[in-house]
Amino acid sequence: MSTKTDRLIALVDKHGAHNYHPLPVVIARARGPFVWDVQGKKYFDFLSAYSALNQGHNHPKIVAAAKKQLGKVALTSRAFHNELLGPFLELLCRITGKERALPMNSGAEAVETAIKAMRLWGYRRKGVPENKAEIIVCSENFHGRTTTLVGFSSDHDSSAGFGPATPGFRSIAYGNAGALERAIRPNTVGFLFEPIQGEAGVIIPPEGWLAAVRAICSENRVLMCADEIQTGLGRTGKMFACDHESVAPDLYVLGKALSGGLYPVSAVCADDEILGLFTPGTHGSTFGGSPLACAIAMAALQVILDERLPQRAAKTGAYLKELLETLEHPLLKDVRGRGLMFALEFKTRVRPLVENLLALGLLAKDTHENTIRLAPPLTLTQAQAKDAFALIAKAVAALPA
Numbered sequence: 001m002s003t004k005t006d007r008l009i010a011l012v013d014k015h016g017a018h019n020y021h022p023l024p025v026v027i028a029r030a031r032g033p034f035v036w037d038v039q040g041k042k043y044f045d046f047l048s049a050y051s052a053l054n055q056g057h058n059h060p061k062i063v064a065a066a067k068k069q070l071g072k073v074a075l076t077s078r079a080f081h082n083e084l085l086g087p088f089l090e091l092l093c094r095i096t097g098k099e100r101a102l103p104m105n106s107g108a109e110a111v112e113t114a115i116k117a118m119r120l121w122g123y124r125r126k127g128v129p130e131n132k133a134e135i136i137v138c139s140e141n142f143h144g145r146t147t148t149l150v151g152f153s154s155d156h157d158s159s160a161g162f163g164p165a166t167p168g169f170r171s172i173a174y175g176n177a178g179a180l181e182r183a184i185r186p187n188t189v190g191f192l193f194e195p196i197q198g199e200a201g202v203i204i205p206p207e208g209w210l211a212a213v214r215a216i217c218s219e220n221r222v223l224m225c226a227d228e229i230q231t232g233l234g235r236t237g238k239m240f241a242c243d244h245e246s247v248a249p250d251l252y253v254l255g256k257a258l259s260g261g262l263y264p265v266s267a268v269c270a271d272d273e274i275l276g277l278f279t280p281g282t283h284g285s286t287f288g289g290s291p292l293a294c295a296i297a298m299a300a301l302q303v304i305l306d307e308r309l310p311q312r313a314a315k316t317g318a319y320l321k322e323l324l325e326t327l328e329h330p331l332l333k334d335v336r337g338r339g340l341m342f343a344l345e346f347k348t349r350v351r352p353l354v355e356n357l358l359a360l361g362l363l364a365k366d367t368h369e370n371t372i373r374l375a376p377p378l379t380l381t382q383a384q385a386k387d388a389f390a391l392i393a394k395a396v397a398a399l400p401a
């Protein structure tokens, strides 16, 4: 490792909180599916900032939109109107098929917004007694890091030391329709879930589960709330992961690729009967829906549409999956994925594999010790997928049996 790399990592170690365990690489610039470290070494980025970079790093059209807006007006707050908020909301509603959208910043904030929206709907529309609303969530969920969200996480590292947990949540087994049906009670207002669990290790629910969830939620007057922050906007080979079963949830929660990685932009999208219940003063955010955020997010969405990124993810994903399925190693337990969202699960810790890949020039990250997630930008070409696979195969072959 170079002195410069060492020095920069030591600075973070000394002055930062140790809430991450990053790979020892210091990135200085990026373009498309590639990043370069401070020494100029090039890497494939197969994490894509946890799927925030579906459009690739520094997509020229998104960068141009950001530059055009910078120096004009970046922030107004929602105390005033800005000329880009309306067009952004209109585009988001067209893509999601919903009547309204509420822009926020981080993913966790958008999930919190969806929770508030579901509770409000429960009290104002379903007739749930005040402070009695219940929301059903799934085991092994990951929805973000706020106190409420970690309070219903089954990941001990996320929640331990941060209690007491916010009341009003019940957890059921992921992918089990019967468990959802049994958990619903008169005060249940919503079911919050990931259509594929990303942080849990790319866990794909059984076929038919999403459609069953839709039916159960409708029959019981419970809102179906899909956290598509990681799976949405093309990642799984469709615009939304719910589209794989032609299911429309009542609420979409979006983030990450909504800005193509240039700015934190998130949103909740739902019909008027849900989002129409917010009144002035009941919710807000200083930066949410800022002109800069809207300019960037509109360009990011337009790139997804114009470059047919969901379709490309499906095609390149199918090609890469075929290659990944040829991998052989006595400790390789499972290869799974949809679109360009994969996991390789091993019977051993994968940190050495991750470090091997780093040395070979491919960045990926372990999730839950034994699983490595592969999620390149959706702009990856077939030729690049082939080159990246060669590195993955080499790193897997070098893993001790």
Ligand SMILES: Cc1ncc(COP(=O)(O)O)c(C=O)c1O
Binding pocket: 050, 106, 107, 108, 109, 111, 142, 143, 144, 145, 194, 198, 199, 227, 228, 229, 230, 231, 255, 256
């Ligand atoms: C499904 C899901 N929901 C919510 C979040 C939280 O997003 P953020 O880190 O922007 O708060 C993430 C982040 O990984 C996620 O994958």
